[in-house]
Amino acid sequence: MLDEHLLEREIARRLERYKSKGVSWHFESSKSLVPILAALYGSWVKDGLARGVQRLVLLSKGHGSLAHYALAESLGVVDEGIVEREFLSPGSPFQAHPEVGKSPLTMVSTGSLGQGLSIGAGLVLAARLSGVRREVAVVLGDGELDEGQVWEAASTASSMGLGELVAIIDRNGFQHTGPTESVKAKEPLADRWRSFGWTAVEVGPDARSIAAALRSGRVGGRPLAVIVRSSW
């Protein structure tokens, strides 16, 4: 299996190939997602397997789908070349936003922002009750943090001491209509998470740094927020 660094290159290479074939929907949003997905699937999930911990990844920012599909292609989960052929075709697995029952590596349908963290909390609670060792990483966009539900879930997670929950924030600095700070301010972002009872760390946009943060960032029973800054 590929380590996080090689996986990052594989995903990025495919993403560029999609673009060269005119498949570039929400491209920047996918691009900043590449090192995050590489760290999660190239390191974090594998480390979990080695330790007997089931580690699940939920994509809450569903519009990063092209990176997600490039990941699936890189992992050999779907056939090489199928994404650029079938992306957006009606009924295909490669919906604009990944969907359960259609899309690869998808446990919960995506597309409506702000919902992933609550679902991740539910998956952690289910594991505790079922005696399963499970950790859940939820990948959020920075623009997505405008949604109030994110902060409802952030409060729930710290109140319930859900140390098995990780939020990874793709801090690319942009949302749909412009720079995040001009639309609705997100800073001081790490402090916001800390004030909600989370441990927060900030890292640069490379898979190795993100993987290292995921390995070492956890403090006590607190949920962990990893803020991946590709714009400072």
Added chain:
Amino acid sequence: MRLSNTSSYRLAYAKALVDLGERLEDLVVLDADTSKSTMTIRFSEKFGERYFNVGISEQDLIGIAAGLAVGGLRPVASAFAAFMMRGWEQIRSTIDRDGLNVKLVATHSGLSPHVDGSSHQSLEDVSLMRSLGRTSVFVPADAVSTYEVVVWSVEKHRGPAYIRLGRDNARPVYGEGEFEFRPGGLSILRDGRDSVIFAMGPMVGVALEAAKLLKEESLDVGVVDVYSIKPLGRSEVLRIASGYDIAFTLEDHRVVGGLGSSIAEVLAESGGGVRLVRMGVDGGRYGSSARSFEELLAFMGLDPASIAKRVRGVLS
């Protein structure tokens, strides 16, 4: 507690939850800080480790319930109906779209929170919920049927369902053991020669009282409890309505989108020409605070006497 003697939807619900908790190890119950009102507190007292209060955050409530279902458990989420609708988009995008096995049990629906007033009185929830793709919608009339609907939905039904309950405003309709739930079913509670009222929830009992008043004036009007709004027993509705020139619906909900609209769809598509009169909350009206549920019904023109008067006016 004999369910046939109580007017409390929520106590019947709590009894069902506790009984189910004994049988089903995978049952988990969630609430958005209303457990003392929805009475899910009864479940939490007995099965605390399987009970989660997520705080006053209904969107999060729906999301956590979804995660618990994806994780293989059997979640039941409760809130006041008006505020559960705050999570409607979460219900739509995740629970309904992914067909998750989540039961949404809303209490304090319709006009039942008579003290709290219009903010708490949900007049649109049936419309919102029945327009979804995969979610069943059930509205029991009284405590006996509430118990049966909850037990069936949680124990036998895999997939999303919305169960609409009132507060403590149920007129007892069924005796013990008299109600058997059937998805897509309905109960003919009273036959009538002159017309029929299709009613839902607490208005079933109101319709029965109105029918008694009409009988004293020699108008013979039947009453049907439409407890399964979705799926709807279309052929039975049509068969019953076809026996009359005029049929009525009665609901503690807006006449748009709820029971009245459901029955109207069936009758219009049949081309049978039965005239339908929808009774419920009309047009731009909202509810109000009141000192009792009965006082509120009268204020809204939905008490038995007002209903009888309206039916008489149409039929004569």
